[in-house]
Amino acid sequence: MSNQEFYRIRRLPPYLFAEVNQMKAAARARGEDIIDLGMGNPDLPTPQHIVDKMKETVDKHTTHGYSVSRGIPGLRRAHAAYYKRRFGVDIDPETENVVTLGSKEGLANLASAITTPGDVILVPNPSFPIHPYGFMIAGAAVRHLPMGPGRDFLTELKYAVQHSVPTPTAVILCYPGNPTAEVVDLAFYEEVVDFCKAHGIWILSDLAYCEIYFDNNPPPSILQVPGAKDIAIEFTSMSKTYSMAGWRVGFGAGNKDLVSALTRVKSYLDYGAFTPIQVAAVAALNGPQDCIDLHRETYKKRRDVLVEGLAAAGWDIPSPKASMFAWAPIPEDFREMGSMAFSKLLLEHAKVAVAPGIGFGEYGEGFVRIGLVENEQRIRQAIRNIKKLMANRDEIIASWNAEQNKA
Known part of the structure; x- marks a missing residue:
């Protein structure tokens, strides 16, 4: 066969x-x-102080057992503190964030958690492959939003919603863009949040490249928009920010229902990253940022x-x-x-x-x-x-x- x-x-x-x-x-x-x-x-x-913390922790035999699927409490608190200092956004580490095995795993498992076969998901095109295919694997119908020269995302979004049956369940955002490197400002997110709230559409924001920028305008988070947590979850990653790609540590933060759904699915699928890796990730987030x-x-x-x-x-x-x-x-x-x-x-x-x-x-x-x-x-x-x-x-x-x- x-x-x-x-x-x-x-x-x-x-x-x-x-x-x-x-x-x-x-x-x-x-x-x-x-x-x-x-x-x-x-x-x-990977910065040496992060590697050193990993080495120190791995020598403790008590860290070699099963870890915590949703992330150890110290790592969830460190991530919440990062959101507060970087974006001015309050995140409840108990209900509004979850540690993932990289943002890719988080996106794929959230797709599995929230998708009913036949749901319409709106995905920019071109986009990072997990954005459409994570939902296709989960049984969704993916509608592509054409991106590129001469095209406006909000125009494409509104057109797609108007001409989709059933009404789309969710839309994917990715800024700074992969592969396009496109950036947006907070006003863009405000418009998207207002529109999606009016139409009952979840927003899944991929913010993996938020710390790699080349001017004096740090990329914003969609969660900075008042009320965004009513409908949005945002994925970030240690991979690019701290050169920890192989360590596989990421986060989902925002809407409590989406975080809860992802956390519940993950509880059946994994035991979380190796505890010394999570402890090292705490050292990365709480340590020197130079x-x-x-x-x-x-x-x-x-x-x-x-x-x-x-x-x-x-x-x-x-x-x-x-x-x-x-x-x-x-x-x-x-x-x-x-x-x-x-x-x-x-x-x-x-x-x-x-x-x-x-x-x-x-x-x-x-x-x-x-x-x-x-x-x-x-x-x-x-x-x-x-x-x-x-x-x-x-x-x-x-x-x-x-x-x-x-x-």
Whole structure:
């Protein structure tokens, strides 16, 4: 029997990054030096005081048993204190937040908790894959909100609600955006909250990149909007803020009913992260925060090197205001081939891996996502390689066209 017969697996499309990942692995197996700017995997080390707390705690045998699915009390209190100092928002650590195994797990399990088969969920497109597919796995009907140049989110939201039957259950937000790096202000959230309240729609906000910003305007939280907790839950993560991606610590905070639903589902599925990891996360949130400033400055320098260098190479891309990604329109001469083929060409001819925009949804076509996840020296090497590709574009495109004609 084929697993394609399983209903939930059947609803998932082929993983569109797989082909590029296979090419990347094959190139490395041949000994090629691939500069990987594709996956958003932080290369900066976890701050030492966090690692030290983990080591200290793991030596205590009493921490090796089952932990707490919803998160140890000290971690929930530390997260509530973070919201108070960063956003001025009061969070009840007993009823309004829950620790998750990264924000991705939280989003997926909340989808399972609140979805009735056939529910309509509104998801921006392009978007991080867990946003639509977490709900598709749960049995929802996902309606995509087209995002991109010349499109306004609120206009798309209102149109989708007007033309959806049944009325949508929830809408996903993600700012700073992944993959687009788009940012919004508090006035935007106010409009979304007012509209969703009027139509009885839950709001699920993904705020994983809120500490990686490059100007003097820290991204706001939707929970800063008065009354937002009536309908909204927000997911944050330790992964990017503290370079703790592999530690798998995140949070859901906000509406008590949504937090309770997520907590109840999680209680059947996991025992929480390893207790020493949770204790180390407390040390991260309550300890010195200068590491965040250092990470932010590092990503900013990388952004500037990338944007300025690619411009000099003949590829103009917008400078992201936040996140660890640049959302780059494909150079005009290569645009016709699409983001998957262009990503393959970059890998083959420039030894640079990026994420094809089509992997984030159909409205991601025409773009690639470039991660700021290599040091400046490696980014400069990537730029030099891309510059050579751009200089030989006519020959490369002619060869690609010839191959397409053969196929």
